[in-house]
Amino acid sequence: MFDTGLYGQLRQQAGSDWLDYVEHSFVQQLGAGTLPQAAFRRYLTQDYLFLVHFARAYALLASKLRTLPEMRAASASLNAIVSELPLHVAYCASWGITEPEIALQPEAAETMNYTRYVLDIGHSGDALDLLVALMPCVAGYAEIGLNLLNSPxxxxxxxxxxxxxxxxxxxxxxxxxxxxxxxxxxxxxxxGAEKRMAELSEIFTTATRLESAFWQMGLNAIDSAAVLPA
Known part of the structure; x- marks a missing residue:
């Protein structure tokens, strides 16, 4: 699933940047159950803000596609994100974080850098460019989840x-x-992805690095005054 086709090529070309993302210390501590809760709470609030902008990115993607089946596929991802937001709010509530508290949180620099990069790629490029920018998040989380579930x-x-x-x-x-x-x-x-691999690989790898920075943002928040109180 992760090793074949265009996605597999892009993932392979990301090299060590991909491993830095999917094996980040934040991820490893999640699996071990040792991640400080302050780091996770910071991640949760920023992930909500992140998802809002990713929904915008998928709406933009739908507008760049040409056929109804393609638009349906993009819309399915958009609808999944929009449907996920109330669930995300409920999950945050289980950690003692209310939606009004989330709304009051300013976007972290890492959240802005990542989401605006994806949106900029979408506005300046075509549907393929935008899809490539979205994939490290979409498929990367599945790989991370599977790796964690299967790790001893x-x-x-x-x-x-x-x-x-x-x-x-x-x-x-x-x-x-x-x-x-x-x-x-x-x-x-x-x-024509094969003729555009250098450019597409740069987009994919940049988004991958921004994913790693998003994890690091959570770890950096441990000693930050911006972390929501427990």
């Missing part, structure tokens, strides 16, 4: 992050990821 180092019993891990290793989530990979392959064949 992961602790599920008593792990406060176990439900997060299960969510991104869920079959339903994987179905959505596969649909996104299939759309990438289709649009890539349609719009």
């Amino acid at each position: 180092l992961t602790v599920m019993e008593g792990n406060p992050y176990a439900s997060w891990i299960r969510n991104y290793a869920d079959e339903g989530y994987f179905a959505g990821v596969q649909a996104s990979i299939d759309l990438l392959e289709h649009i890539g064949n349609q719009r």
Whole structure:
């Protein structure tokens, strides 16, 4: 699923940047259940703001596609994000973070850098450029969830992050990821991906680095006064 086709090529060309993302210390601590809760709470609030902008990116993607089946595929991802937001709010509430508190949180620099980069790629490029910028998040989380679920180092019993891990290793989530990979392959064949690999690889790898920075933002918040009180 992750090693073949256009997505597999882009992932491979990201090299060590990809490993830095999917094996980030934030991720490893999630699996071990040792991640400081302040770091996770910071991540949760920023992830909500992040998802709002990713919904905008998928709406932009739909406008750049040419056929109804393609638009349906992009709209399915948009609808999944919009539907996920209330669930995200409920999950935040289980950590003692209310939606009004989330709304009052300013966007972190890492959130702005990542989401605005994706939107800029979407506005300045075509549908293929935008899809490539979206894929490290979409498929990367599935790989992370699967890796954590299957790792002998992961602790599920008593792990406060176990439900997060299960969510991104869920079959339903994987179905959505596969649909996104299939759309990438289709649009890539349609719009000459093989002749554009250098440019596409740069977009994919840049988005991958921004994903790592997003994880690091959570870790950096441990000693930050901006972290919501426990």
